[in-house]
Amino acid sequence: MNEPARSKLDLLHFARRVVIQQATAAVAQIDTWIAQEEERLAHRREVEAMRPPPADWLLERGLNKTNLVAVHVGGCWTVRKSSRCIGVSQQQALDALRQQVPACTHCRPDTELGILD
Template sequence: MHEELSSPELAKLQFLHRVQLQDLERTERWIGVELARLRELAARRPLPEEPGLVLSYLRKGGHPVPDSVHVGNCRLAAKHVKRLTEEQARRTIAVDGIPACEICRPDADLGILG
């Protein structure tokens, strides 16, 4: 004969165990929903732009004056900059005579060595 072991304390612990399993399952569902939301946001987020090229301006006599060409993330670029295409940057350095930054060397990236 097999006797069932039982007590009020065991019944309470078994009930608590079931409740905790349900809470764990619910928490795992919430985690899954949040991960799916984050993946969806990441898929929609555009890729970061390349640093690009910029023309750095300094203020002289209250007017902006072109100073130098930089790779977009160069810390030596002035506070005021204008984004340039590669062709515009080549023209600015080669034709307009605006110097390329000697640190970030956009001229080397553009194939202008001097």
């Protein structure tokens, strides 16, 4: 029927318990997010470790994929992830330059290989 009046001290203790409960839940949520992010980063590192190293030299094929249009250094920024480029050995890059396949004007593989026009 009539509930006894709660004192201000009782209300403050109640408020403290609520805040602790909410803070504990928030910390648990953040810990979950941290664990998920650590797992995602670990997986990314594993994938990167399994990826083969990039080729030192690239030959860029034309749109019909048969003619060669340029020789590139492996890290050339103009190539990006083009499906028209294939990784080749240093000797193959040299041979292509000697067979008049143009050198990329940005990465200058002819200079890197010691062949100058």
